[in-house]
Amino acid sequence: MSWRDNLIKIEPYVAGEQPNKTDFIKLNANENPYPPAPGVLKAIESFNAEGLKKYPDANSRELADAIAQRVGLKRANVFVGNGSDDVLALCFRAFFNSDKPVIYPDITYSFYPVWCDMLRIPYETIPVDEDFNINAADYARENGGVVIANPNAPTSIGRGLDFIREILDNNRDSVVIVDEAYVDFGGESAVPLLNEYENLVVTQTFSKSRSMAGMRIGCAFGNEEIISALYAAKDSYNSYPMDSVAIAAGVASVADEEYFRATVAKVIATRDRLSAALREMGFTLPDSCTNFVFAQHSRYRAKDICEHLKTRDIYVRYFSKARIDDRLRITVGTDEEIDALIRELKAYIV
């Protein structure tokens, strides 16, 4: 017996590569190419650094209030944390304590199995169909919880509330988490269903539509009992997941609805242009409801395209995983970045 036997044995989540250079086009981590709202930059510039000597507000109430007001909920229905990864990990810890397996699609956010492994939560994956559609009827089975990313990643497919409703109707006795990291780019939010389903939890993030991936802000919405369980989980591992600067910056972001809408609209317009250009080049891809597309070429291997683009200083995401290793996930950048990508692809694909 050695101390090595007691080290964690886990395959960690692998995020999109962050190359150690500056002059390249980064379309591999679903970041927003535009800066955060101007008020965010002002809030950071005018932040009173002296205040850092004190702990932040443990429950980030100012930010929870701002978010609650924007989505039409009470503060008691809102939890904020250090990115939605942190919030989701806490959700798994707080809600999935059954011996029955948690269920989610086989093609979805690849952090879910990692949290299950780390937290020793049993899980089973349910295959999506050949077009990557999730069949809600497949979720009518015994389970210890359900997680659905809607829109889903990396497929980019968004489904309507009828679909979420069907999953909820089939799962009255489990917590159902709907991960809405990409919802602002064309998805339909399940927030209006919160007053109908007491077992529903919706998570969102400031990383994508609010251009604040580097600040780490995520949130969860649910009924008071659900949110209290999240606070209990938080206060059992780190009472202060959000720092004071992040709280101030988050409040400033929520205050600028106009900038938020304009930025999202720009990303959507570029995405639709990118999708059309890819289809013209012989790619097939689902209609995206996110800030990325998921594209397959009939004649070129995704891995080869990815490697080639890298030599041209353009980074896109390739997953060497069964069922999706023939596709590329391409984040929507600025118009100039996407023009450069289209140029390189046109030169490569003959």
Ligand code: PMP
């Ligand atoms: N959910 C999904 C489906 C995602 O793709 C991501 C981004 N990797 C997240 C949650 C987490 O994002 P963040 O921690 O930046 O809020």
